Amino acid sequence: MKLLAAFGIFLFGLQVLASNAEFFSSTSGLEQLLRTEVMLMIELQKYVNEIRQHADILQGEIDAIKSEHLSAANSVEGYLNNPVNAFRLIKRLHSDWETFESTVEREPSRTNFLGAMASHRENLSFPTQEDFVGTALAMTRLQQTYQLDVGELASGILNGIKYGAAMSWQDCFVLGQHLFSMRDFNNTVPWLQQSMQLLVKQSYSKESEALDFMETVMGYHESMGDYDNALHLINHVLAVQPEERLHLLETRAHLEQLISDGVKRGLMHEVARSPDDYHISREYRLYQQVCREELRPAPAALRELRCRLFAGNGRKSTYAPYKLEELHLDPYIIQVHDVISARDTAELQHLARPELQRSQVYSRTGHEHISANFRTSQGTTFEYTDHPIMQKMSHHVAEISGLDMRSAEPLQIANYGIGGHYEPHMDSFPDSYDYSLNMYKTNRLATGIYYLSNVEAGGGTAFPFLPLLVTPERGSLLFWYNLHPSGDADYRTKHAACPVLQGSKWIANVWIRLSNQDHVRPCELQRDHEISLPYKDYK
Template sequence: MKMLATLAVLVAVLHCVTAEFYSSTSGLSQLLRTEVVLLAELQNYVNEISQHAEALQSEIDAIKVEHLSAADSIEGYLNNPVNAFRLIKRLHSDWQTFSDSVEREASRTNYLEAMAKHQQNLSFPTHEDFVGSALALTRLQQTYQLDVAELASGILNGIKHGTGMSWQDCFVLGQHLYTMRDYNNTVPWLKQSMQLLATQSYGTESGSLDFMESVAEYHQTLGDYENALDLVNYVLYLVPEERPHLYEKRELLEELIRDGVRHGLLHETVRSPTDYHISQEFRLYEQVCRGELKPSARSQRPLRCRYQSNKVPFRLLQPYKLEELHLDPLIVQAHEVVSARDIRILKRLAGPHIQRSTVYSLEGSEATAAPYRTSQGASFDYTKHRAMWRLSRNVGDLSGLDMRYAEMLQIANYGIGGHFEPHWDSFPEHHTYLENDHDGNRIATGIYYLSDVQEGGGTAFPFLPLLVTPQRGSLLFWYNLHRSGDQDYRTKHAACPVLLGNKWIANVWIRERRQDHVRPCDIYRDNEISLPYRDFN
């Protein structure tokens, strides 16, 4: 019980600085390999000792169950956000707990020396990985309105996927949300933690009841008096004579609930009215991601699927399979554009180079990492490989645009809850271009889907409203600018969080220089229709 309690509160970071893992499923396989090595070291140590062997062996067995589950399909295992969070959590805190336990043993020297070497040579998650994975789980829970109890059980949209979370997992997640002042999400995870603890065989032991008392204090500090009272009543039900001080606590909580006065962090920490995450636009985005909003057919002719060659000789024999998704603005999806072989090549070439994705700052053109975009990517010249050149050729053949004025190809991989909140690909009017950038704004965007996604991960257009489901090998295309060259504010879009799966895409952005032969300007400006969406609340 002491070891389990220690696991619940320990959040120390192993002192090995590595690349970021949580923002890309590509990097998570390194962590699984790290844990395989650590598991072997711990097993060797346990075989040499007798003290604490039973407790350590139970922890080993639990992790082995995870690895047996992962052996059937490592990619499938890591695509599950609960599995990914628990893997990061174990490597972030649990393994340090094992080392602390071993440190008290006389025969610890060999194990600790081996662990010290592994920490220098193997991949370990950073504190940022742990926090990022925790935020990703809460993002998924909020965006897709998932029940916390089901999510903790490994159930995603009604389907069981692998092992559920332990009470320690839920508590550590809730504790970190508390330290990050995300109090609304703290409450359900602390509640779930205590519900799971109560079902354990040691849930009625003195140490467990002490821990429940401390979590009751969390709830009271938050101003969540109902859950605090439930825990106090549970402890008093089990040991009514041993903890007389709790009767006074119960009376206080009952009085606070009866009076209806709300104090505490939940009620005193109010989001700013300017917080984007409580705006109408953000609510639209989440509704589109959940499939609750769809485009209106009132102002559109029926959407069509057709073959299109665009007068390209090669495409006369092999035209594109084009599906209209929206007419104004025009958004189309070409199917079966990228072969399975090219997809394998693109992933293999990109894998060693991907790093945390960045965004342009509003003040200028400097690119930085941002919490509203969690993925990893890498940029390539189209001449690096014919598979990349074919991506450029397809966009050019389909649109007629001059691909000499396209930006470098960007290949990206989304990790646990990976997302990109609503944004425009085109640059704002006040954007500061680099000194040698004379190619103008981004006239069009092409997104190649290099993988299917089991759940979530769609491309959402909140203002249309339209949700595009990733289909492996397809190309999504639209124009970011009106014919006048003004921004089309209706094309604001987002990458919905990946709920289950592994999302790979390739982005193609084409600049407006010398594209007037394809999209000549009309006599009058045509941007009025999108202006209401420029400052949409």
């Protein structure tokens, strides 16, 4: 049945399922998918109880899924925050359940089951092709950013810590197949290789159908120019069935000759990245190194930093002194601890959940908002007057910074999804930005990020040029200025949200515009932006 499921996945893996939701860009909606799978499991159990043919095989599949749900029952949030678990959940609902249906279609008593399934597809939440592709990209993003071993990642091990169930050989194959369809051949190879390593360990791996499947995967490797893995699979198949697989002898000899001659051809070698591809730039490599904590501020710079109690910026405060930690002096970046309570952060998440939509970015013209692959999260906005907690958040930023919050944009609350990230970007707008259709008319002077959750692994805020990594701490506020006192952009403040490796990341963004700040932070008469200009077009 497991092999049959794989062939079903092979056929149905690229089909699109009807759904109006988007699940990969936020962990908030994944609970709907878990509930969907509970309903589907109940329907399949009814069918198994009525028809004992297939019962043992199908029950095995159900038991495997039940095991997943028992793991999830201990902590649904913890289970869904694991990228491997989330990928397996989406993969099962996107592909496996259609395979189960196809095996039932041949049964005379299938009517009740298929009718119930059709009804559920109308009324329950299902992931789309975009969700499935999004999770595949997230897995490779985590692998590349944190330099994770594919074998460990497939085993549910993230940065040396075992978080959840291992991926099956079918899971690894489907992931590799989708990466192949997206022409990401360098990442296809290790996942197909891992899939075959896991298949060889199965009790049915020497059956003809399994060997046929290995031949199919061998074809993938050969077409990509990965001759070593293709030859390894051929040798394995011939070792098991030497007489039945004589047609592979010629292919083996051909591959051996290609390897001996050092031939480099195939899809991996033909599809090269453009020199302008941002993901091979020095800046992007810096960002990844900071996320991995391979780059840190110099020890001498750290010795100049202070932690202190701060009573506020020249105003009579109604709050206890703030626990202010300096993270960087020029540009000035601080993290203020315990600004809002855990109860308040939970309430903010509760208020935001029903309103979450895919996060967007400003278009190049600044006249519209668009979704982008370099930012995977869901968010929503609130006016500060919408809730007392939000009013307190505004007051805190005003007291800590001294800035006039009348020119602040609405509060944005965001939840990052599976491997959720936001690649390096500036919060301030470029010189070419058109403010004519923008209600705020001026640039973003400062940014504040309230962390509304802790994150178990990954998910830090990275400043590649400093180089600085800020760990999310629930209830704290991260604050910095995006502009020099002259009003010019400080390119050193380009920052990013590192991919979430384990956990759920919730933040609230505060953006304060330049207007009305002249009495609080007057512009300097002389421009002082030269120090950051080398980072403007850093490649």
